[in-house]
Amino acid sequence: MPDTGLLPEALFQPADAGGRVVVIGLGYVGRPLALEAAASGFEVTGFDLDPVAVAACGETIRATSRARDLPPASTWLICVPTPLDAEGRPDLSAVAAALETCRAHAPHGALVCLVSTCQPGATNGLCRRILERYGRQVGRDIFLAVSPERENPGDPMGGPRRIPRLLGAPDPVSLARARAFWERITDRVITVSAPEVAECAKLLENTYRLVNVALMDELHRAFAAFGVATREVVAAAATKPFGFQPFWPGLGAGGHCIPVDPAYLQMEARRAGAAASLLDAALAANRGRPARVLGAVAQAMDGRLAGRRIRVAGVTYKPGVADLRGAAPVALLQGLSACGVDVSWCDPLIREVPEDLARWPRAATFAEGVPEAIVLGTPHRDFDLARLAEAAPLVFDPFGVLPQDPGGRVRVV
Numbered sequence: 188m189p190d191t192g193l194l195p196e197a198l199f200q201p202a203d204a205g206g207r208v209v210v211i212g213l214g215y216v217g218r219p220l221a222l223e224a225a226a227s228g229f230e231v232t233g234f235d236l237d238p239v240a241v242a243a244c245g246e247t248i249r250a251t252s253r254a255r256d257l258p259p260a261s262t263w264l265i266c267v268p269t270p271l272d273a274e275g276r277p278d279l280s281a282v283a284a285a286l287e288t289c290r291a292h293a294p295h296g297a298l299v300c301l302v303s304t305c306q307p308g309a310t311n312g313l314c315r316r317i318l319e320r321y322g323r324q325v326g327r328d329i330f331l332a333v334s335p336e337r338e339n340p341g342d343p344m345g346g347p348r349r350i351p352r353l354l355g356a357p358d359p360v361s362l363a364r365a366r367a368f369w370e371r372i373t374d375r376v377i378t379v380s381a382p383e384v385a386e387c388a389k390l391l392e393n394t395y396r397l398v399n400v401a402l403m404d405e406l407h408r409a410f411a412a413f414g415v416a417t418r419e420v421v422a423a424a425a426t427k428p429f430g431f432q433p434f435w436p437g438l439g440a441g442g443h444c445i446p447v448d449p450a451y452l453q454m455e456a457r458r459a460g461a462a463a464s465l466l467d468a469a470l471a472a473n474r475g476r477p478a479r480v481l482g483a484v485a486q487a488m489d490g491r492l493a494g495r496r497i498r499v500a501g502v503t504y505k506p507g508v509a510d511l512r513g514a515a516p517v518a519l520l521q522g523l524s525a526c527g528v529d530v531s532w533c534d535p536l537i538r539e540v541p542e543d544l545a546r547w548p549r550a551a552t553f554a555e556g557v558p559e560a561i562v563l564g565t566p567h568r569d570f571d572l573a574r575l576a577e578a579a580p581l582v583f584d585p586f587g588v589l590p591q592d593p594g595g596r597v598r599v600v
């Protein structure tokens with residue numbers, strides 16, 4: 188342990204020995220974490236600028252939108268969004284704002300842990316810079332760590348306790364403080380030698396997914412051209428007991444992580460003069476996938492799309508999740524609409540229709556009114572795929588999951 192000028196026991200007993208925790212950002216990641224911390228015996232306060240997110244906590248934990256109501260907690264978790272801006276560049280403004288909240292309200296000796304996905308170097312760079320403004324020193328007056336979230340939305344095997352947590356910190360005392368905290372919340376904590384290792388590992392996980400998803404989408408077109416069923420090919424390859432992990436074709440990876448995180452990695456790689464061309468290719472292939480499916484639909488419909496009644500069945504970014512962020516089916520709807528298609532959509536998971544979907548009529552079921560064509564946007568578990576395959580004269584399947592009909596109405600695209 189380095190000579191920090193503090194007694195070791197003081198390091199492990201911050202002012203708030205009772206274990207108060209503030210979770211900044213109460214969205215998909217922050218709220219479950221806040222609940223798990225509360226269930227693990229911490230006194231949790233959630234903080235979110237959005238009163239709707241605060242209200243969504245109900246009675247489960249104390250939550251507020253007013254920074255002045257925040258307690259002098261010993262642990263502060265940053266769970267705010269890290270999206271891309273309009274130009275596709277990483278937008279760290281929410282992380283910077285959350286760090287300012289920590290800097291202003293976290294007491295001497297508190298631990299700040301970055302949970303949001305950031306670029307390599309963010310913890311030792313941006314986070315440290317903001318926390319050390321006005322004379323505090325990380326590792327002495329305030330402690331800092333990074334433990335990127337690895338949740339897989341919609342996965343019943345997920346949740347903050349079950350998914351192993353990577354943890355890195357700039358100094359051993361911060362690491363020990365963070366480890367003691369996370370070990371109460373999570374079954375398995377894996378410490379790494381530096382924050383950059385945890386940051387890079389998180390980005391590697393999602394970059395690996397993106398590159399392989401993009402590869403499968405591209406090969407799917409090739410296999411379809413050979414008249415071979417992609418899913419059978421993948422299942423056959425997956426019988427190899429080593430060196431292969433199956434990925435399945437689709438309409439393109441959506442959501443807030445897979446198509447976003449690699450851009451954070453690439454930004455730093457570019458800065459270091461080490462940009463990966465394969466990453467640019469995968470990002471472009473993934474972004475372009477809905478347009479390629481649209482092209483295949485147009486071709487199958489003799490190039491005449493204007494006025495045709497086409498339905499997109501399933502519009503969320505993945506099956507079983509009511510989340511539209513970065514959803515490829517929405518990009519497809521936009522593309523079809525721009526071609527003058529009389530487009531509609533259905534999705535059993537969407538309760539309240541957000542503004543960007545309200546532009547197009549919603550159908551109660553994929554079969555309602557018998558559209559001229561259906562494109563499978565998201566293969567929700569609730570969909571009866573055998574019925575869907577017969578619900579319109581033409582049914583387009585970017586996933587290769589529909590039963591093939593002898594009449595040729597199902598087109599793998």
Ligand SMILES: NC(=O)c1ccc[n+]([C@@H]2O[C@H](COP(=O)([O-])OP(=O)(O)OC[C@H]3O[C@@H](n4cnc5c(N)ncnc54)[C@H](O)[C@@H]3O)[C@@H](O)[C@H]2O)c1
Binds near residue numbers: 211213240267303304
């Ligand atoms: N959603 C996932 O499944 C998932 C999985 C792994 C990693 N992540 C990462 O976790 C982070 C959070 O993602 P999310 O999906 O929970 O985002 P989200 O958009 O669902 O929630 C973020 C919340 O933070 C709030 N917020 C924004 N700025 C704030 C500020 N300055 N102070 C207080 N609150 C603020 C927003 O109002 C919002 O409620 C991101 O970096 C994301 O990439 C998400």
